[in-house]
Amino acid sequence: METLKGKVFLIVDAGSEVGQMVAKTFAKYSANLSLCGSVDDSFVLNGLASECSARGSTRVITVEMKDANNSREIEGAVKRTLDEFGYLHGLVYLVDQVLTKTFHETTLDDLNRLHTSHVESPLLWVQTSLPHLKATKGNVVLLSSGQSQNSAVGVFPYALTKAAEDHLVRTMALDLAAYGIRVNSICPTYPNNESDGCNKQRQNIISSLSEYIAYLSTDMATCITGQCVAVGNGFTVENPTNVS
Numbered sequence: 532m533e534t535l536k537g538k539v540f541l542i543v544d545a546g547s548e549v550g551q552m553v554a555k556t557f558a559k560y561s562a563n564l565s566l567c568g569s570v571d572d573s574f575v576l577n578g579l580a581s582e583c584s585a586r587g588s589t590r591v592i593t594v595e596m597k598d599a600n601n602s603r604e605i606e607g608a609v610k611r612t613l614d615e616f617g618y619l620h621g622l623v624y625l626v627d628q629v630l631t632k633t634f635h636e637t638t639l640d641d642l643n644r645l646h647t648s649h650v651e652s653p654l655l656w657v658q659t660s661l662p663h664l665k666a667t668k669g670n671v672v673l674l675s676s677g678q679s680q681n682s683a684v685g686v687f688p689y690a691l692t693k694a695a696e697d698h699l700v701r702t703m704a705l706d707l708a709a710y711g712i713r714v715n716s717i718c719p720t721y722p723n724n725e726s727d728g729c730n731k732q733r734q735n736i737i738s739s740l741s742e743y744i745a746y747l748s749t750d751m752a753t754c755i756t757g758q759c760v761a762v763g764n765g766f767t768v769e770n771p772t773n774v775s
Contacts (some may be wrong), residue, residue, distance in 0.1 A: 534750040535560040538620040541612050543599060543656060544616075549674060549737055550625045551579055552725075556741040556750075557579070558583035558591075565612040567594040590616065599626060600652040609659045619663040621748045624653045625674040632685045645692040649675075650699055657703060657714075667711030668711030672744045673700055677720030677761055693718075697759045702758030713756035715747050720763045736763035 540557055544550045546568035554566055555556040564583055568576050576593040585589045588764060592615050594608045612619060653673055658663075664671070678686055679693035697716060704714040717740045722729030740762045745750055 533560040535745060535748060537553070537563065538748075539563045539565065539612070539616040539618055540621040540623060540748065541565040541567060541609070541619060541660065542623045542625065543567045544569075544625040545579060545593075547573040547625060547626070550739070551575070551743055552621060552737050552741045553625065554579055555586060556582055556738075557716045558586040558588040560745060561587040561589065562748075563590045563616060564588050565592050565594060565615070567596060567599065567608050567769075569599070570595045570597055570724070572669060579648075586708040586731050597620070600655075602655055605652075605655050605659050609656075609663070613663060617626045618667055619660060620655060620667045622643050622664065622669070622671045623744060623748070624656055624671070624713075626652060627674050627676065627688075629691050630688075630764070631685050632688055633685055636718075637688045641688045643686050646695065649692040653696065656697065661712075664712050665710045670713040670748055671707075671715070672747050673714075673716040674740075675700070675716040675717050675718045677763070679718055679759070681720070682759065700759055701757045708709075708756060713747070713752070715756060717744060717761045718759050718761045720761070725765075739763070757760065 540562050541646060542550055542554055543565035545554050553559050556563055566576050566580055569745060572597050579694050580591045580593050591622060594602045594611050598604055609742045626648050628645055630645055632641060657671055675695060676693040678690040679697045698718040700714050707714060718737055
């Protein structure tokens with residue numbers, strides 16, 4: 532996908548399993564990357580930066596954060612990216628905080644914690660990045676979940692806040708369309724056990740969603756916005772503790 536070459540993308544939670552795959556996929560298409568993640572993932576981020584450079588990225592930086600939900604740290608991460616590259620073409624928000632509780636077990640603290648990660652934080656990231664995305668008519672991709680559309684027993688707070696995240700995508704897409712900014716989300720459903728076959732399927736799903744995120748970030752997807760795209764939804768969910 533030639534239209535990613537030389538463009539700058541900020542990836543939030545780049546040290547996660549999905550984040551690493553997304554970063555490597557973007558690197559394969561010669562995108563320049565700002566890899567944001569927890570200070571606890573510093574070793575992973577540094578190794579990932581080296582691998583992305585080897586795969587095709589001309590420039591890669593890492594931004595370590597104590598709290599990816601903190602407005603000052605978000606401002607610092609975006610500023611660091613702009614200071615390094617001068618512009619920003621896309622924001623990829625991959626934070627996915629899973630909590631397995633039923634309706635009866637869920638507390639307001641549970642809901643508030645997940646709402647912060649799945650709704651408030653991506654809102655702050657987009658608002659902070661907005662002036663720079665306006666300048667490039669960039670795009671935003673969030674990582675949601677198949678549970679936002681087809682929930683299961685035992686994931687009440689997770690499914691509820693992921694559904695809110697999906698609607699955040701749809702409403703942001705409407706508001707930001709006037710600036711040429713597109714907003715979409717990917718909603719993966721993973722296999723429901725830890726067998727070797729299911730682990731392989733999980734990796735295939737992560738690889739597929741990474742390619743789709745890359746596609747959504749290209750000029751070829753200029754007419755796609757406000758979409759919550761299901762990936763891997765052919766699996767039956769029987770054990771929600773092993774899905775996201």
